[in-house]
Amino acid sequence: MSGSSAQPVLWLQAAGCTGCSISLMNAEYPDIKNLILDELVPGKALSLKFHATLMGRTGRAALEVLDAAPAEHEGRYVLVVEGAIPTAGKGYGMIGDQPMAERAGSLARNATAVLALGSCAAYGGVPAGAPNPTGCKGVADFLAGEGVEVPVVNVPGCPPHPRWFVDSVAHLLLGKVNRPGMVDDVGRVAPVYPGLIHENCPRRADFDVGRFAQSFGDEGCLYELGCKGPYADALCWDHRWNGGVNWCIQAGHPCVACCEPEFLDQVSPLYRKLLAQSPEESRREI
Numbered sequence: 001m002s003g004s005s006a007q008p009v010l011w012l013q014a015a016g017c018t019g020c021s022i023s024l025m026n027a028e029y030p031d032i033k034n035l036i037l038d039e040l041v042p043g044k045a046l047s048l049k050f051h052a053t054l055m056g057r058t059g060r061a062a063l064e065v066l067d068a069a070p071a072e073h074e075g076r077y078v079l080v081v082e083g084a085i086p087t088a089g090k091g092y093g094m095i096g097d098q099p100m101a102e103r104a105g106s107l108a109r110n111a112t113a114v115l116a117l118g119s120c121a122a123y124g125g126v127p128a129g130a131p132n133p134t135g136c137k138g139v140a141d142f143l144a145g146e147g148v149e150v151p152v153v154n155v156p157g158c159p160p161h162p163r164w165f166v167d168s169v170a171h172l173l174l175g176k177v178n179r180p181g182m183v184d185d186v187g188r189v190a191p192v193y194p195g196l197i198h199e200n201c202p203r204r205a206d207f208d209v210g211r212f213a214q215s216f217g218d219e220g221c222l223y224e225l226g227c228k229g230p231y232a233d234a235l236c237w238d239h240r241w242n243g244g245v246n247w248c249i250q251a252g253h254p255c256v257a258c259c260e261p262e263f264l265d266q267v268s269p270l271y272r273k274l275l276a277q278s279p280e281e282s283r284r285e286i
């Protein structure tokens with residue numbers, strides 16, 4: 001790594017299931033060791049300073065690292081937030097002796113950029129589902145309400161594919177997210193979420209001739225079983241999961257649009273058929 005610069009990273013786990021971290025730990029190439037130890041792009045590596053699941057320290061000793069980090073790396077670190085931010089009351093979701101909302105706000109204030117990893121961090125996701133008693137919000141929404149001005153890049157998915165994290169961070173490290181049109185209207189790096197699953201689906205020919213699966217296990221398009229692929233921008237059909245083995249639709253399960261801001265409430269019931277006849281109409285329907 002001679003000649004490379006290390007980008008300090010603080011990783012905060014807020015209201016979520018830690019599935020986004022687990023997804024990244026399952027990455028195969030680059031794997032988690034490559035991500036932590038090697039250059040991510042030529043000349044630039046990540047330097048993970050705090051991650052409650054991955055770091056060696058625990059308890060008070062771990063919190064001391066988090067407490068000292070903003071001053072130690074002021075204005076130079078990327079803050080990764082996994083999970084939504086609870087805003088109701090004062091006691092929902094504590095990290096040490098501080099509510100998650102306070103932690104996230106103060107860490108974001110001194111960050112160079114924030115990466116909202118997973119649909120909960122990006123848009124509220126599952127923890128923000130109605131009736132949302134904890135007042136959970138997505139990170140960008142929360143920070144805007146607090147008056148914190150920092151660039152936020154969303155990397156949604158439930159969980160996000162490791163490639164989506166790696167590719168989004170690469171765009172961030174290379175300064176490409178500042179180029180016009182590089183971030184889409186829901187805060188994602190546009191080339192990482194480039195188009196509808198429906199346009200590239202291996203079952204698309206079935207859709208076009210009206211051959212629809214009527215129950216799970218049938219061949220044919222999964223539209224009648226509630227597939228939201230006509231609404232979801234993602235590269236699952238290309239990247240696939242578990243080291244490229246399989247993905248939802250190939251395994252016979254409808255896409256539930258896990259990478260869209262409307263996940264989960266507005267795409268539920270998950271097995272309800274979209275009534276729209278085109279991707280454009282389905283966007284209006286959801």
Ligand code: SF4
Nearest residue numbers: 201204221222227229
């Ligand atoms: S509705 Fe779903 S299964 Fe059918 S072609 Fe579109 S993305 Fe594929």
Ligand code: SF4
Nearest residue numbers: 236248255256257258
């Ligand atoms: S196919 Fe749909 S539900 Fe499955 S991971 Fe991709 S975007 Fe999410």
